[in-house]
Structure formats: C-alpha cells, structure tokens
Amino acid sequence: MDVMEAIKTRRSIRKYKSTPVEDEKIIECLEAARWAPSANNSQPWEFLVVKNPETRRKLAEIHRYGRFMADSPVVVVFIADPGRSSNWYHGDVAVSVQNFLLAAHSMGLGTCWMGVLNTPFEEPIRKLLGIPDGLRVLCTVSVGYPDEKPGRNRRPLEEITHWEKYGLKSK
Numbered sequence: 109m110d111v112m113e114a115i116k117t118r119r120s121i122r123k124y125k126s127t128p129v130e131d132e133k134i135i136e137c138l139e140a141a142r143w144a145p146s147a148n149n150s151q152p153w154e155f156l157v158v159k160n161p162e163t164r165r166k167l168a169e170i171h172r173y174g175r176f177m178a179d180s181p182v183v184v185v186f187i188a189d190p191g192r193s194s195n196w197y198h199g200d201v202a203v204s205v206q207n208f209l210l211a212a213h214s215m216g217l218g219t220c221w222m223g224v225l226n227t228p229f230e231e232p233i234r235k236l237l238g239i240p241d242g243l244r245v246l247c248t249v250s251v252g253y254p255d256e257k258p259g260r261n262r263r264p265l266e267e268i269t270h271w272e273k274y275g276l277k278s279k
C-alpha cells in the first residue's frame with residue numbers, strides 16, 4: 109500500500125474482531141511512530157502497550173468516548189514528555205500517532221485515536237497506569253482487526269485552500 113492510498117483509506121475503527129494482534133505488528137507500528145519528525149528532533153514520546161483485558165476494561169470505564177477499548181485487543185497509550193519539548197510536545201507526539209495509525213492500517217489493522225490530554229480522563233489514566241507526574245497523556249489508541257467498514261467525508265479541497273493570499277481561490 110503506498111502512502112497516499114494509506115492516508116485516504118484509513119478510517120477510525122471502533123468495532124474489532126476478537127483475533128489477537130501479533131506483538132511484531134505492534135512493534136512495527138511503534139517503529140513507524142518513533143520515526144516521526146519532532147521539533148529539534150526532541151522525540152518527546154513514550155509508548156505504553158496495554159493488552160491486559162482488566163486494564164483495558166478500566167480504561168474504557170474512565171474514557172467516556174472510548175468504551176470500545178474494552179473490546180480492542182490492544183490499546184497503545186501515547187505519553188508526552190514536556191521536559192523534552194515544552195512548546196511543541198503536543199504536535200510532536202500527534203505526528204507520531206498519525207505514523208502509527210497509517211502503519212497499522214497498511215498491515216490490515218484498525219485503530220481509533222482517543223484524545224486524553226487536558227480532559228478529565230488524563231489524571232485517572234495516569235494513575236491507573238503508573239505514569240509519573242510531569243509526563244502527559246496525549247491519547248489512547250485502540251488497535252485490532254476491523255469488524256466494520258465506516259465511511260467518512262472530508263471538506264472539499266478548494267474550500268480550505270488559498271493561493272498566495274487568504275481568500276484567493278485561483279492560482
């Protein structure tokens with residue numbers, strides 16, 4: 109699958125088959141995540157892989173918009189270290205998440221990104237997983253083999269693109 113195809117065909121998956129996900133595939137996706145660009149190459153990311161069903165059930169209980177974590181075979185928690193990149197950690201780690209999602213999709217895996225940073229879910233998730241103070245939880249990502257095929261649309265390119273000056277629509 110080439111990059112454009114992966115970008116255009118990836119969709120958030122919230123329903124998963126019970127088939128286990130191979131550790132090798134998770135590691136390959138994390139490999140993609142760690143090769144993301146970051147400000148000053150600060151790489152302010154750490155990854156926490158959760159497979160334990162009881163822990164996933166607790167994550168699903170905490171995150172009101174991520175109940176399906178109870179049923180996805182794997183959840184990856186993306187942790188940010190502001191000490192490595194105080195101004196840019198949010199964007200840096202977000203880019204690594206997108207790399208992860210695209211790599212997973214290219215391997216036939218479904219994912220869904222659940223925002224955690226600055227939500228009421230962040231502190232309980234930090235406590236549950238023993239994440240040290242000072243680190244931030246950017247998001248959780250559910251991973252598994254898809255059991256749905258959602259459609260989705262995007263705003264038209266011409267509506268969101270300007271040429272040379274804001275508002276100019278022709279080249």
Ligand SMILES: Cc1cc2nc3c(=O)[nH]c(=O)nc-3n(C[C@H](O)[C@H](O)[C@H](O)COP(=O)(O)O)c2cc1C
Pocket residue numbers: 118119120121122173174220221222223258260
């Ligand atoms: C920062 C961020 C936070 C998100 N949080 C959630 C969430 O809490 N629960 C959820 O089901 N989806 C969440 N999503 C997934 C979006 O709903 C989804 O990407 C969007 O609707 C577009 O659909 P697509 O990913 O299938 O193209 C989040 C996505 C992003 C980028």
